[in-house]
Amino acid sequence: MHTYGASEPREIVDAAITAGLHAIAVTDHNTAGWCDRMAEAARDTTLVVLPGLELSTAEGHLLAVWEEGTPAQHLEDVLVELGVVRADHGDLHKALDKGFADTAKIIAARGGLAIPAHADREKGLLRLAVADRINQTLLDDAIGAVEIVDLAEAEKLKVRVKGRRELAVVRSSDTTASGASCHVLHGIGHRRTWIKASRPDLCGLRHALADPALRVRLDKPGVPEHTVIESVTVTGGFLDGQQFQFSCDLNCLLGGTGAGKSLLIELVRFALDQQTDVGDFPQVRNEVDSRLKYALTSGSTVEVVLTRGHARCLVRRAYFEDGSTQPEFIGDTEQLTGLSGRIAITGFSQGEVIEYARTPVGRMALIDAALDLTEFEIREADAADRLDDNGRLIGSLESKIAQVRARLETLPDVENRLAELSGLFDGETIKMQAKWSAEKALFEPVVGIPELKVTARTDSGDKFRRSSAIADNRDLYQRAQAAYSQLREAIEAANAQLAQVLLVVNKELVAIRQEWLERYQTFDRELAEAVSRIDVDNKGLAALRTRLVELQTEKAKLDAQQTQLNDELLPNLTTATSYREELLAELIDARKARRKRREDRIKALNKLMGGIVRIKMLSENDDSAYLAELTAIAKGSHLRAPVLRVICEKTLPVKLVRSFLADDVDGVCTATGAERKHVETLFEHVREKGAIEDFLRVQTLDLHDGLSVEFRKHANDGYVPIERLAHGQKCTAILIIALADGTDPLIIDQPEDALHAPWIEEYLVAKLRDLRGGRQYIFATRSPGLVVSADAEMIITLTSDAKNGVVEATGSLERHDLNALTLYHLEGGPVPFKRRTVKLGSSMN
Incomplete structure (x- = not known):
């Protein structure tokens, strides 16, 4: 070992730990001499030492x-079994008589x-002369992986065995470095x-090499850039005291019925305030x-720790049956929350997937879930x-x-009778009387101005009285x-001043009216006396x-009403109608955006779904609310449902009401094919019923965009609309959209239901295998x-008694206890799994 620059095993252990390694394999040529010593040196460290050999086979x-x-x-x-006698152990030049595979x-x-x-x-x-021999060796099951030096060789090897074997490629240093001989x-x-x-x-290594696409990398993995639910801690209720740790990739919750799997899914959604919308799917939300x-007691809390990159945040929320608190955010909230102030996840409760599949409008929620549409909602609401x-x-x-037009219908008759009577009196008398009568119509109604107040919306300021989401x-x-306080004070001051002025003005108006009446009464007495002097023959002139x-x-x-109609009401209606078109343009623009x-x-x-699923926008797809409103307005008109249905299907609310305001019956008939008498009946009914305001409100109805989802089984097949798919196929299509959609944590309760x-x-x-690494799945x-x-990188198995659910085990499949528990929960245990394997095994050959 002196050739490694180390005289003691501990030096190698320390060097490996310093290099950031978690495990090393000791593989000297034809000897295991340092294996036990290395294992002993690493006993009190975190380094895993795997004993091994490097053998010189007949081929390499x-x-x-x-x-x-x-x-x-x-x-x-x-070594002895392979033909290397103990006396030759450590001999670098001793070669075996067998090749790689044997x-x-x-x-x-x-x-x-x-x-x-x-x-x-x-x-x-790869330096063997015979290519066929290389290929045979690469495909031999006894070969666990292939070690390379140059990274470029990795792709070449994958191409070489593609379709025949998923072979792992590894690299190790052989304790060599650049420039060292x-x-x-x-x-x-x-x-x-x-x-x-x-x-x-070795157990972990075997599992990794058996699935290299997901478990083996030759480049350093980066810090996950997507949002990750790191842990969930529950206090109180069925899962009291349980803490759940998750990986940044695929996590699977296993356990029997009632063990708490579904509950944990719902607790995460509850804590992050991302529960099923009761308006969209009331039945699912009621079940949740x-x-x-x-499963929770009043005051139970759920704590969720989330990370994204180096940002870290804790979200805590307490449950109360009569109204739970809002989530509390602690930590790097700005980096993890969106404009909505919430941490985005994509969640599906049990049975919720099929609800998304049922209607085009329901499916649109899948698209909206990852979009910030607040700007458009504000514009549309305004x-x-x-x-x-x-x-x-x-x-x-x-x-x-x-009303004015109805009254003005009597004007010709009044004018005729007035002309007949006017001939009986002096012309000047008639003119003067007419002037006083005209003023009477002006002064008699002057009885005071009703209460006036300045109004403005200040209730929006109440939301700023809450605690700030971001400190x-x-x-x-x-x-x-x-x-907002300044605005409220100004409004109160203005209203107080307005009330004082209004009091003075009303007193003055009452006095003016009274003085006019006194003057009129004087004229009236004088006129009565004049008529008495004229009517000497008692012709009844009085x-x-x-x-x-x-x-x-x-x-x-x-005449005053005619003037009001021409100078005030009709121009105001024209102005209001014109302004309405501007507002409608704003509403339509917001919806278009x-x-x-x-x-x-x-x-x-x-693009992300690889042609398996194709989705399209169905603009203004849902006319159910339109038909319901039109039916309610037309109640009592004796118009039948098919007529109203045709009008709904053939014209949009904006255009229908626009035609009403323009009294354009023919335009509606042309657009819808409805009979003229039916359209006239509808318009007349709206006016007679006094439902104009309700009818105009129909223009603001959102017919809602829908989502067309089409699915195809294979690349050469045609697309089939989701409405024509079987239950399980519908769920598959929706899940494929969910899997391809974004980087937010994807949480689903029993995604395999009906599949x-x-x-x-x-x-x-x-x-899932294609998308791994860029998103967390639970x-x-x-x-x-x-x-x-x-x-699955992280498997969490749960069990329960009558009162509580507990974590049974956590880890991945290479752990023996997790492997056994997974076999039990998924297959029913070793006996049924072996029975199925025996009976179905012939189909594997």
Whole structure:
């Protein structure tokens, strides 16, 4: 060992630890002399030491590695079996009479792992002259992996065995370093291999080499850039005192019915305030709430630790049956929360996947889940509020215009009767009387102005009275509170001043009206006296004059209303209608912008799904609310449902109401094919019923974008709409979208529900294996495919008694206890698994 620059085993152990290695294999040529000494030197350290040999076979160098703790004597016995007598142990030039494959078989039979050494260098496997011999050796099951020096050889080897074997390729330093002509201590770890295993012993190494695509890397893994749920701690309730640790990749929760798997999924969603929307899927949400109510006591808390890169955050939330607290964030919240103030995850409760598959609008929630649509929601809500205000104004104007026009229908009759009476009196008298009558219509209504107040929305300021989600933003909350307080004070002061002025003005108006009435009464007495002097023959002129005054007053009122109609009501209606079009443009623009963002995301998703699933946007797809509103408004009009259905299907709410305001019956008939009498009946009914405001509100209805999902089994098949798929196929399509969608943690309770077993392997497992490394997955499952074939990094098994659920074991499949528990929970135990293996095994050959 002096050739390594070390005289004591501990020096090599320390050098390996300093280099950041977790395990090393001691493989001297034809000797196990240092194996026991190295194991002893590493006993009080974290370094795993695997004993081994480097053998000179008849074809080249071969590494043989055994499990940690295997005594050197066992390795020496294997050397003797291979033909190296004890006297020749340590002889660098002693070669075996067997080649790579035959030697590897003996090593495997004796519990070891065989790896051709430095295959791309001198005395390496790839330097054999016969290519067919190289290929035969690479495909031999006794060969556990191939060691290379140059990274470029890794891809070449994969191509060489593609479709015939998934062969692991590894690198190790051989304690050499750049520029060194011999083995050197600082060369330890110069070339290395990263493997995924709960422990880097031979058991962990075997599992990694059996699935190299997911467990073996020749480049250093980076720090996960995606959000990771690191741990969940529960206090109180069914899982009281339990802590769950998760990997940054695939996690699977196993256990019997009622052990707490589904509950844990729901606790994570509860803590992060990412539960199923009760508006979207009320049945699923009610089931979840019932589960939480049963499994948690009032005051129970859930703590979730999350990381992203080097950022770290703890989220704590307490459960109360009558209203739970909001999540509390501690740590690097700015780096983990979005604009919504929440940490984004994608979660599916049990049965929720199929709910997404049922309707196009429901499926759109999959797209919206990873989008921040707050900007568009605010714009849309603002435009809708202003449209409601505008609708009330237009409704009021339409009502007033209808009333005025009804009154003005009597004007010709009043004018005729007035002309007949006017001939009986002096012309100047009539003119003067008419002037006083006109003023009477003006002054009589002056009885005071009703209460006036300045109004403005200040309730939005209440939300800033809460604790700030981000501590550093507390000053902004305080400034917002101060601004709203200033506004409220100004409104109160303005209203107080307005009330004082209004009192003075109303007193003055009452006095003005009273003085006018006194003057009119004086004129009226004088006119009555004049009529008495004229009516010497008792022709009844006094009574006729009274009627004349009534007609003149009525004419004055009607003239005033005609003026109001022409100068005020109709222009105001035109202005309000024009402004409504501007508001509608704002509303439509907000929805178009939201639709564009969805379409961009759909394009990105389609690229990620590899052609298995294709999704499309269905603009303004759901007219159910439109039909319901129109049916309610048309109630009592005797219009039949098919007529209303045709109108809904053939014209949008914006256009229908626009035609109503323009009294464009023909336009609606042309667009919908409806009979003229039906459209006229609808429009007349709206006006007669006084439902103009309700009808205008129909314009703000969101018909909701929908999502068309199409699925194809194979590349050469055509796409089939999700509505025509079987239950399990629908779920598969939705899950493929979820798997391809983003980097937020994906949490699903029993994703395999209703899925055909081959589809789990062909689609879900295959997709999971392709996507690994860029996202965290947490599944409560009973599927061997998802746990074993997809190679779960972290398996958590739960068990329970009548009162509590507890963690039974955690780890990955290479751990014996986890392997046995996984076999039990997924297959029912060794006996049924062996029985199935025997009966179905013939199909494997």
